[in-house]
Amino acid sequence: MNFLAAPARLSTANATFEAEFKARLHWSAEADTAIEKTVADILADVQQRGDAAVLEYTNRFDGLSAASLAELELTQAELKAAFDTIPAAQRDALQAAAARVRSYHEAQKKASGESWSYRDADGTLLGQKVTPLDRVGIYVPGGKAAYPSSVLMNAIPAHVAGVAEIIMVVPTPRGEKNALVLAAAYVAGVTRAYTIGGAQAVAALAYGTATIPNVHKITGPGNAYVAAAKRRVFGTVGIDMIAGPSEILVLADGTTPPDWVAMDLFSQAEHDELAQSILLCPDAGYIAQVQASIDRLLNEMPRAEIIAKSLSGRGALIHTRSMEEACEISNRIAPEHLEVSSTDPHRWEPLLKHAGAIFLGAYTSESLGDYCAGPNHVLPTSGTARFSSPLGVYDFQKRSSIIEVSRAGAQLLGPIAAELAYGEGLQAHARAAEMRLNPK
Amino acid sequence: MNFLAAPARLSTANATFEAEFKARLHWSAEADTAIEKTVADILADVQQRGDAAVLEYTNRFDGLSAASLAELELTQAELKAAFDTIPAAQRDALQAAAARVRSYHEAQKKASGESWSYRDADGTLLGQKVTPLDRVGIYVPGGKAAYPSSVLMNAIPAHVAGVAEIIMVVPTPRGEKNALVLAAAYVAGVTRAYTIGGAQAVAALAYGTATIPNVHKITGPGNAYVAAAKRRVFGTVGIDMIAGPSEILVLADGTTPPDWVAMDLFSQAEHDELAQSILLCPDAGYIAQVQASIDRLLNEMPRAEIIAKSLSGRGALIHTRSMEEACEISNRIAPEHLEVSSTDPHRWEPLLKHAGAIFLGAYTSESLGDYCAGPNHVLPTSGTARFSSPLGVYDFQKRSSIIEVSRAGAQLLGPIAAELAYGEGLQAHARAAEMRLNPK
Numbered sequence: 001m002n003f004l005a006a007p008a009r010l011s012t013a014n015a016t017f018e019a020e021f022k023a024r025l026h027w028s029a030e031a032d033t034a035i036e037k038t039v040a041d042i043l044a045d046v047q048q049r050g051d052a053a054v055l056e057y058t059n060r061f062d063g064l065s066a067a068s069l070a071e072l073e074l075t076q077a078e079l080k081a082a083f084d085t086i087p088a089a090q091r092d093a094l095q096a097a098a099a100r101v102r103s104y105h106e107a108q109k110k111a112s113g114e115s116w117s118y119r120d121a122d123g124t125l126l127g128q129k130v131t132p133l134d135r136v137g138i139y140v141p142g143g144k145a146a147y148p149s150s151v152l153m154n155a156i157p158a159h160v161a162g163v164a165e166i167i168m169v170v171p172t173p174r175g176e177k178n179a180l181v182l183a184a185a186y187v188a189g190v191t192r193a194y195t196i197g198g199a200q201a202v203a204a205l206a207y208g209t210a211t212i213p214n215v216h217k218i219t220g221p222g223n224a225y226v227a228a229a230k231r232r233v234f235g236t237v238g239i240d241m242i243a244g245p246s247e248i249l250v251l252a253d254g255t256t257p258p259d260w261v262a263m264d265l266f267s268q269a270e271h272d273e274l275a276q277s278i279l280l281c282p283d284a285g286y287i288a289q290v291q292a293s294i295d296r297l298l299n300e301m302p303r304a305e306i307i308a309k310s311l312s313g314r315g316a317l318i319h320t321r322s323m324e325e326a327c328e329i330s331n332r333i334a335p336e337h338l339e340v341s342s343t344d345p346h347r348w349e350p351l352l353k354h355a356g357a358i359f360l361g362a363y364t365s366e367s368l369g370d371y372c373a374g375p376n377h378v379l380p381t382s383g384t385a386r387f388s389s390p391l392g393v394y395d396f397q398k399r400s401s402i403i404e405v406s407r408a409g410a411q412l413l414g415p416i417a418a419e420l421a422y423g424e425g426l427q428a429h430a431r432a433a434e435m436r437l438n439p440k
Numbered sequence: 441m442n443f444l445a446a447p448a449r450l451s452t453a454n455a456t457f458e459a460e461f462k463a464r465l466h467w468s469a470e471a472d473t474a475i476e477k478t479v480a481d482i483l484a485d486v487q488q489r490g491d492a493a494v495l496e497y498t499n500r501f502d503g504l505s506a507a508s509l510a511e512l513e514l515t516q517a518e519l520k521a522a523f524d525t526i527p528a529a530q531r532d533a534l535q536a537a538a539a540r541v542r543s544y545h546e547a548q549k550k551a552s553g554e555s556w557s558y559r560d561a562d563g564t565l566l567g568q569k570v571t572p573l574d575r576v577g578i579y580v581p582g583g584k585a586a587y588p589s590s591v592l593m594n595a596i597p598a599h600v601a602g603v604a605e606i607i608m609v610v611p612t613p614r615g616e617k618n619a620l621v622l623a624a625a626y627v628a629g630v631t632r633a634y635t636i637g638g639a640q641a642v643a644a645l646a647y648g649t650a651t652i653p654n655v656h657k658i659t660g661p662g663n664a665y666v667a668a669a670k671r672r673v674f675g676t677v678g679i680d681m682i683a684g685p686s687e688i689l690v691l692a693d694g695t696t697p698p699d700w701v702a703m704d705l706f707s708q709a710e711h712d713e714l715a716q717s718i719l720l721c722p723d724a725g726y727i728a729q730v731q732a733s734i735d736r737l738l739n740e741m742p743r744a745e746i747i748a749k750s751l752s753g754r755g756a757l758i759h760t761r762s763m764e765e766a767c768e769i770s771n772r773i774a775p776e777h778l779e780v781s782s783t784d785p786h787r788w789e790p791l792l793k794h795a796g797a798i799f800l801g802a803y804t805s806e807s808l809g810d811y812c813a814g815p816n817h818v819l820p821t822s823g824t825a826r827f828s829s830p831l832g833v834y835d836f837q838k839r840s841s842i843i844e845v846s847r848a849g850a851q852l853l854g855p856i857a858a859e860l861a862y863g864e865g866l867q868a869h870a871r872a873a874e875m876r877l878n879p880k
Contacts (some may be wrong), residue, residue, distance in 0.1 A: 093859035100853075104566055111556035111568075118547060125800070126544055126814050127550075131793055134828050148866050178539035178865050216827040234671065235682045242675045260875050266868035302867050338840075345844065353571055360565070360844035363876050369867040371857040374566050375841035387573050387656040387678035389839035399822050399829035400778075400792075401815035404800035405787065407705075407809050413540075417811040419533035421621050424587050427742050428706035429807040435700050436803050 003308035006267075007277070007295050007315030009287070010199070012325055024316050025333065027244065027274070027382060032224065039228040041201045046203035049109050062142075063174045064195075067209040074193040081317045082182030084277035085182040091182060097372035098152050104374030106162040113161070121408035124413075128399045131218060131242065132162035135213060136396060137205035137229075139220035142197055149370065153377050153391065154220050155188035159395035166190050167205060167215055171197020172196075185235035199223070202229035206237045218389060219378070233412035240391055243405035245274035248366055249335035249355075251326050252279060253342040255287035258364040261341055262293035268337065269310035270303040276314040278333070280326035287317045294322045303380040313407075327351035334385040337366045354385045443748035445709075445716070445738050447755030449727070452765060464756050466774065467684065467714070467822060472664065479668040486643035491650045502582075503614045504635075509651040514622065514633040522622030530620060535858035537812035538592050538627045541785045544814030545600040549833040553601070563846035564853075568839045575653060576836060577645035577677075578630070579660035580621060581668075582611035584639055586672035588624035589810065593817050593831065594660050595628035601836035606630050607645060607655055611637020626779035637662070642669035646677045652768035659831060661818070680831055685714035685754075688806055689775035689795075691766050691781040692719060694726035694791055695803040702733035707807050708777065710743040716754040718773070720766035727757045767791035774825040777806045792826045850876040 010020050021171025045053040051069045058064055058072065066072050083091060117127025138154040141147070151168070158166050168185055170178075172195040185193055194212060196204065202222075217238035218230060230239045248268035250261055265277035281287050295313070298304050327348055330338060334354035342348060345360035345390035352358060354380030359366055366379040370377045378391035405413060414433040446797035450460050485493040487816035491509045496511065506512050523531060532780055540847055557567025578594040598606050608625055610618075612635040621823070625633055634652060636644065642662075648654025657678035658670060670859070671680045690701055705717035721727050734751070738744050760766040770778060774794035780782030782788060792798055799806055810817045818831035845853060854873040861869035 013825045023580070023859070025667075072752075082673075089859050090863055093856045093863075097860060101558075107556070107558060108568065112552045112554075112570075116547070116551035120543075120814075124813065126547070128548065128815075128830075129798070130552075134793075149860055149864065231671070231674070234674070235824070238824075257875075257879070263868055263872040263875055267866070267872045270866055270868045272610065301871075304867075306866065349569075349842070354838075355840045357841035357843060358569070358844065363847050363850040364843055364845040365850075365872040365876055367861060367872040368853045368876075369841070369843050369858050370869060371860045371873075372853050373564065373845060373849075374560075374842050375568075379841075380838075384675070384678075385838065385840065387838055388733055390568075390841050392505075392568075392839070394834070398794075398820075398825065398827055399832070400795045400825065401797035401809070401819075401830050402789070402800065403797060403804050403809045403813050403815055405804040405813060407803050409813075410803040410805075410808065413808045413812050416533045416536045417807050418803075419529050420537060420589055421807060421810045423530055423533075424589065425711055425742075426707070428703055428710045428747065429810060431741075432700070432703040432707045432805040432807040433811075435697075435703055436808075437803055439697070 001297055003304040005298050005308040005315070007311045007312035007317050009317050011319040011323055012329070019394050024314065035224050036230050039225055039232060042199040043203045043229060043232055046200055046209070047207045052205045053211055054196060054200045054212070057198065058111050058196045061198055062171050064086060069209065072195045072213070074195060079182050079186035079190070079193065081178045083186040086179050086183050091183070094148070097149065098156060098187045100154055100372050100374045101156045102160060105157045109160055113393045113397055116323055117402055122412055123411040124403035124409035127402045130397050130399050131400055133216045134163070135165040135167065136163050137215035137218040138166060138168045138223050139201065139218060139226060140168055140170040141180070141222055142173055146181050147179045148178070148180040150220065150379065151181060151184035151190070152188050152349065155190055157376065157391060157393045158396040159189055159391045162436050163396050165192070165213070167213060168193040169196050169201040169205065171195065171201070173218040199225045199229035202226060206233035207335065218398070219395065231399055240378065241380060241384065241388055241397055245276060246271045247335050247381060248332055248339065249278045249333055249347060250339040251323070251330055252281040252286065253323055253344070254281060254283035255343045256341040258286065258289040258293040259297065260362060260365070261290050262297055264339060264365055265294070265311065265315065266297070266301060269307040270301065270317065271307040273306055273313060275310045277311060278315065279317045280320055282320050282322050282326060282327055287319055291317060323348060324351065330355070334383045336379045336381045336385065339360040339364065339366060341397045342411055356385045356389070357382045378419060388437050411438070443738055443744040445734050445748040445751035445755070447751045447757050448460045451756050451759040452761055452769070463704070475664050475668050479665055481673060482639040483643045483672055485670060486640055486649070489645045494636060494640045494644045494649055494652070497638065498636050502543065502611050502637055507663050509649070512635045514553065514635060519622050519626035519633065522619045523626040526623050527618050531623070534588070534624055534627045537589065538596060540812050540814045541592055541596045542692045544599060545597045545833050549600055553670065553833045553837055557842055559562035562852055564848040564849035565656045565842065565844035567842045570837050570839050573656045573838060574603070574834050575607065575655045576603050576607040577643065577655035577658040578606060578608045579658060579662050579666060580608055580610040581662055582613055582618070586621050588618070588620040589661065589817065591621055591624035591630070592628050595625070595630055597816065597831060597833045598836040599629055601833045603836050604631070605653070607653060608633040609636050609645065611635065611641070613799040639665045642666060642673060646673035652730070657836070659835065679819065680835055681820060681824065681828055685716060686711045686778065687716040687775050687821060688777040689718045689720065689770055689773055690779045690781055691763070691770060691788065692721040692726065693763055693784070694721060694723035696781040697732040698726065698729040699737065700802060700805070701730050702737055704779060704805055705734070705751065706737070706741060706747050709747040709755065710741065713746055713753060717751060718755065719757045720758050720760055720769055722762050724759050727759055731757060763788060763824040764791065770795070774823045775818045776821045776825065779804065781805060796820045796825045796830055
């Protein structure tokens with residue numbers, strides 16, 4: 001079968017650009033009332049009946065016939081056995097990737113995740129103590145999108161943060177276990193793992209059951225049921241984010257081999273028909289070359305059908321007036337992945353305000369970042385890079401403010417606090433401050 | 441009228457302690473289906489009809505009769521006028537508090553909110569770029585709990601982060617404007633302000649209307665409708681947290697004047713009947729002294745009725761076997777405010793794992809921290825300190841990973857990425873990595 005990928009061809013010089021651009025970008029995670037109702041029921045049921053409910057839903061939805069939840073635990077021996085049975089090249093790749101991801105996140109912790117404090121002139125100590133979460137849950141999708149790399153990207157930052165217990169859940173539809181996922185859990189040092197998924201797994205992690213310990217935060221992507229469940233348990237536990245379809249935006253100055261750019265666009269498109277791949281370039285001739293590369297390379301790809309649907313349905317090749325304008329448009333999109341495919345990427349990088357990850361230069365294919373460069377591949381999607389960040393060590397830490405007011409400091413601060421407290425009608429606050437003034 | 445405050449008297453040595461302790465702690469924000477439905481309808485209506493819907497709800501719920509949303513804008517001149525008309529002592533207190541809060545948050549930004557990067561051995565650049573959010577919304581409650589200090593605590597970290605536009609919303613039931621809130625908005629440098637509130641204000645900020653610009657994150661506390669609305673718009677915009685009732689826990693070694701501790705317990709209890717004040721102390725005699733102080737001081741307080749209800753309904757004086765045990769119990773509670781009322785607070789601080797803010801030593805009353813010590817008073821409640829942090833500069837920043845793989849780096853990383861990508865069935869990812877190997 002021959003597939004055709006026809007991304008929209010837009011030009012910022014056209015009067016119709018704004019409308020076409022907006023239409024192409026539009027994506028909305030419509031809240032599905034039926035899913036919401038189902039998820040609310042599952043959460044309530046698991047909260048009430050615990051293990052029994054999780055077992056029933058798992059057997060029903062994943063086609064299993066387990067007799068107890070304990071049967072669904074993956075032992076450490078089983079994780080190690082999976083690691084031992086995969087090909088040596090895969091073992092080496094997993095370990096090399098894990099080492100680089102660990103090293104990057106250690107640098108991240110050092111740069112922005114350490115406790116700090118100072119004393120001000122009147123001897124008052126101020127600061128923040130940074131501590132790890134005690135126990136976290138990692139949701140790993142099963143079925144068609146089972147990504148061992150995601151196990152590393154979720155578990156390693158938690159480890160680096162100092163989280164003592166990492167509980168992994170991964171559904172195994174019809175009992176099929178993915179050896180590479182299990183091996184990744186072994187490499188990443190997951191504490192306990194269960195073959196459960198869906199809203200029932202989120203509920204088990206959030207509320208705890210007799211078998212599954214409750215956690216304090218749940219990270220990791222999942223389908224619409226998992227997303228709805230995470231949104232509902234938010235507050236009882238922390239969650240990372242609600243992920244939408246994956247996106248790549250390539251800003252090209254026309255100097256990168258067009259085949260490379262075409263393949264980078266494919267690598268996003270192959271995830272999912274809803275994934276979005278966009279090229280922004282001021283050189284119309286280059287855009288035509290990339291389209292020619294797309295046409296030539298597409299049918300070599302095993303996932304050509306998904307790629308073609310994604311590129312034709314949501315992709316775009318946008319001709320801009322300049323690289324500066326391309327940067328502006330990129331900021332409007334706030335893409336998850338942003339490649340600056342240019343011989344002079346550091347010229348453009350300062351103009352880029354919103355993106356999950358910025359890949360600089362022709363050699364930095366997104367795929368290198370996805371697996372092993374070191375930075376996290378769990379990134380904000382659907383424009384949420386305007387207000388959120390890649391998954392990181394900071395997601396597995398929390399902060400406590402530290403305040404130690406000296407006797408001298410209390411004399412200085414007391415009247416200020418009392419004035420404002422009286423202004424707010426909170427007299428006990430005021431009196432508490434005043435009692436510390438000139439004590440015997 | 442004479443009020444009595446009778447906090448529960450528990451002792452860890454009693455066999456019934458666990459059950460009594462759990463019963464006292466229990467608090468659950470039951471999802472109220474009626475509120476959820478109302479909020480969903482308001483959000484949908486504002487998303488569709490914009491200004492007109494916000495105007496209608498505001499007039500209806502706040503008893504106003506504005507003809508347009510523009511009428512509900514508070515001009516900069518109005519904010520300044522409020523500042524000019526409040527008493528000089530309040531002006532000075534606001535400015536002194538603002539200066540200290542700013543200084544603390546600047547230290548916070550320097551300690552944990554700056555961009556960082558490094559080059560590894562093969563020349564690959566890795567790091568994170570930290571940038572401010574463009575535009576944020578601050579929700580300030582009106583009515584009975586209108587706190588100007590909260591305006592400072594939300595707006596100043598946003599400013600320090602570098603947020604260009606800070607949009608404040610504050611409802612004015614029956615048109616009553618709080619001059620101190622307006623003055624605080626002036627001092628904190630709020631960009632634009634509107635007298636709207638409730639779910640309709642959250643919707644306006646999240647989706648934008650003709651008059652009100654959409655923001656990228658909404659912070660600040662509110663009632664059950666505001667909380668439900670924030671939960672629903674989460675994903676479209678960022679939110680800070682869903683706040684529960686306020687709490688204080690005092691760990692006392694028996695050396696602080698009992699009146700001080702009693703007043704600190706009051707200062708939490710006076711917020712709200714659902715607020716929780718707990719004292720943990722290994723000295724039974726001291727606990728009796730604190731109860732005596734409570735009995736003596738209570739009826740001097742203008743808010744004695746709320747204090748009595750809060751302490752009797754949710755308060756507890758807990759006799760522990762030791763300070764170490766008191767620290768353990770504190771970790772189980774993960775309180776919002778944690779006072780270590782001891783002559784040797786640094787002995788106990790390292791044992792304290794989960795708390796929003798830790799106040800060390802007898803002089804550090806929570807009220808000093810609430811208003812002007814410097815750290816933020818927006819803190820995680822209801823045990824969420826297990827996984828979340830005080831509001832801070834980091835809430836108004838986001839991070840973009842930076843990756844620049846060198847040609848040499850691509851040769852090293854390519855085979856690792858390709859191996860894992862093939863293992864995941866993502867051939868375009870693999871090919872994208874392989875294309876960078878030994879290029880012409």
